[in-house]
Amino acid sequence: MVGRLLRSMGRAVLDWLGALGHATLFLLEALRQAFLPPYRFRRLLEEIHFIGWKSGLIILLTAAFTGMVLGLQGYYTLRKYGSESALGSAVALSLIRELGPVLTALMVSGRAGSAITAKIGIMRISEQLDALESMAVNPVQYVVTPKLVAGLICVPLLTAIFDVVGILGGYVVGVWLLGVGSGVYFSGISQSVVALDVNGGVVKSLVFGLTVITVSCYKGYFTPRGAEGVSRATTEAVVSSAVLVLAWDYVLTSFFM
Amino acid sequence: MIQIIDLACSLNGQVVLDGIHLTVPRGQITVIIGKSGAGKSVLLKHVLGLMRPDRGQILVDGVDLTRARGRRLQEIRRRFGVLFQGGALFDSLTVFDNVAFPLREKTDLAEEEIGERVRYRLSQVRLGQEVEEKYPDELSGGMKKRVALARALIQEPEIVLFDEPVAGLDPPMTNTIFHLIARTHQENQYTGLVVSHDIPAVFQVAHFVAMLHRGRIIAWGAPAEIQNHEDAAVQSFLRGEVNFLAD
Numbered sequence: 042m043v044g045r046l047l048r049s050m051g052r053a054v055l056d057w058l059g060a061l062g063h064a065t066l067f068l069l070e071a072l073r074q075a076f077l078p079p080y081r082f083r084r085l086l087e088e089i090h091f092i093g094w095k096s097g098l099i100i101l102l103t104a105a106f107t108g109m110v111l112g113l114q115g116y117y118t119l120r121k122y123g124s125e126s127a128l129g130s131a132v133a134l135s136l137i138r139e140l141g142p143v144l145t146a147l148m149v150s151g152r153a154g155s156a157i158t159a160k161i162g163i164m165r166i167s168e169q170l171d172a173l174e175s176m177a178v179n180p181v182q183y184v185v186t187p188k189l190v191a192g193l194i195c196v197p198l199l200t201a202i203f204d205v206v207g208i209l210g211g212y213v214v215g216v217w218l219l220g221v222g223s224g225v226y227f228s229g230i231s232q233s234v235v236a237l238d239v240n241g242g243v244v245k246s247l248v249f250g251l252t253v254i255t256v257s258c259y260k261g262y263f264t265p266r267g268a269e270g271v272s273r274a275t276t277e278a279v280v281s282s283a284v285l286v287l288a289w290d291y292v293l294t295s296f297f298m
Numbered sequence: 299m300i301q302i303i304d305l306a307c308s309l310n311g312q313v314v315l316d317g318i319h320l321t322v323p324r325g326q327i328t329v330i331i332g333k334s335g336a337g338k339s340v341l342l343k344h345v346l347g348l349m350r351p352d353r354g355q356i357l358v359d360g361v362d363l364t365r366a367r368g369r370r371l372q373e374i375r376r377r378f379g380v381l382f383q384g385g386a387l388f389d390s391l392t393v394f395d396n397v398a399f400p401l402r403e404k405t406d407l408a409e410e411e412i413g414e415r416v417r418y419r420l421s422q423v424r425l426g427q428e429v430e431e432k433y434p435d436e437l438s439g440g441m442k443k444r445v446a447l448a449r450a451l452i453q454e455p456e457i458v459l460f461d462e463p464v465a466g467l468d469p470p471m472t473n474t475i476f477h478l479i480a481r482t483h484q485e486n487q488y489t490g491l492v493v494s495h496d497i498p499a500v501f502q503v504a505h506f507v508a509m510l511h512r513g514r515i516i517a518w519g520a521p522a523e524i525q526n527h528e529d530a531a532v533q534s535f536l537r538g539e540v541n542f543l544a545d
């Protein structure tokens with residue numbers, strides 16, 4: 042009984058590690074294709090439009106509310122210790138180090154990643170990927186590589202937007218509603234945020250962006266046959282993206298502390 | 299000419315192709331019939347080099363495609379045009395861009411020349427200018443197949459593969475598609491390999507018919523020979539017998 046349980050757990054872990062290795066090879070191949078002609082700028086622009094531009098609104102909304110919540114929570118916590126003046130620094134550091142990169146990646150995964158998996162999955166089961174290959178066009182280069190490069194460009198930019206809008210959201214609550222001084226809010230930020238925080242945030246956003254787009258493309262590209270295939274692949278892509286982003290976050294945070 | 303020699307392939311532990319021998323003569327249309335799930339699409343994917351066999355060879359004018367990789371495989375593939383089962387048109391591209399796609403990818407032709415060729419191919423499959431800007435999901439099943447046929451022919455391939463060109467179409471549209479295949483074959487003289495379970499309609503376009511059953515070619519010959527073939531499996535397939543389809 043226990044033996045069987047252990048065996049099936051062992052198998053699940055092995056399967057998972059196998060898929061992780063397979064996905065890593067897939068990522069490396071997609072990156073390699075970025076350096077081989079033909080260079081597909083048009084495709085890249087399409088993907089930047091889809092992954093970056095179309096995620097703008099949802100990033101603005103989530104960033105504003107996240108900043109506002111941070112302002113509110115931060116204010117009541119800090120007031121207990123009489124240090125409301127640290128509100129700006131608390132909001133900015135939470136956003137730049139953690140919430141900006143993580144929430145941006147999760148939003149991009151939900152908005153763009155799931156759609157990417159579904160689209161590529163449909164291309165797989167309707168033989169569009171086979172059609173590309175039969176026309177001597179590399180499907181990874183045509184379909185996957187532009188999405189990855191677009192992710193590498195867009196996710197850090199979206200994260201930066203998230204951070205700035207979040208800080209303004211905290212400002213609205215802290216300064217306008219709760220009466221923290223405007224100068225105090227911003228000087229707290231400029232005194233506490235150092236280059237390491239910003240660099241750490243950028244590295245995180247790059248890693249998370251790569252993770253989310255790779256997982257989404259991979260799940261779509263290897264969609265199982267059958268009617269259930271695409272919907273299952275889409276769910277798995279979103280779940281795996283979220284788990285991997287949070288796991289990476291722990292690893293990178295401990296690295297940049 | 300395509301020669302398939304002792305081709306075998308198992309998928310998920312199930313033997314799908316079990317030693318296929320088949321010669322597809324140049325400039326003629328060979329039709330492979332067989333019930334659904336017999337492995338017809340798998341066979342076509344091997345001919346395209348999209349799947350690798352467990353054993354056997356596929357010789358295209360003497361060159362073994364199953365061992366070709368990279369550039370050599372691409373060179374062989376450029377001689378093929380393919381009409382996939384559902385059309386496999388790219389959802390994100392218009393009809394015009396779909397048909398133009400192989401030319402834009404693989405040639406340096408000017409847009410003007412591309413436009414001319416696309417229009418010629420579309421008119422060859424009886425589609426007018428009004429469909430050019432439509433997207434695949436705005437088209438009926440028959441129109442999709444016709445666009446896919448135009449795309450398959452745009453590079454003037456020497457060999458054209460058709461996977462179930464009429465599956466899911468009503469009888470008039472079935473006849474239209476077969477008529478278009480016959481006509482384009484007359485005009486372009488390609489080597490055709492058609493996979494279909496639509497009998498007897500598919501006999502209209504066939505010079506040769508091969509029957510795939512349990513992973514092997516169990517009958518081969520001119521359409522008339524196949525129709526009078528003494529093999530029990532062939533006869534019950536031609537008659538559409540239920541017990542045969544069920545096993």
Ligand SMILES: Nc1ncnc2c1ncn2[C@@H]1O[C@H](COP(=O)(O)OP(=O)(O)O)[C@@H](O)[C@H]1O
Pocket residue numbers: 266309310314332333334335336337338339340341
């Ligand atoms: N990529 C694949 N992976 C696993 N099994 C497959 C794959 N493609 C086809 N098969 C199986 O091979 C058999 C033949 O399929 P197919 O060639 O599509 O039949 P058909 O003659 O209808 O075209 C089926 O049992 C199918 O489930």
Ligand SMILES: [Mg+2]
Pocket residue numbers: 338339340383461462
């Ligand atoms: Mg099939």
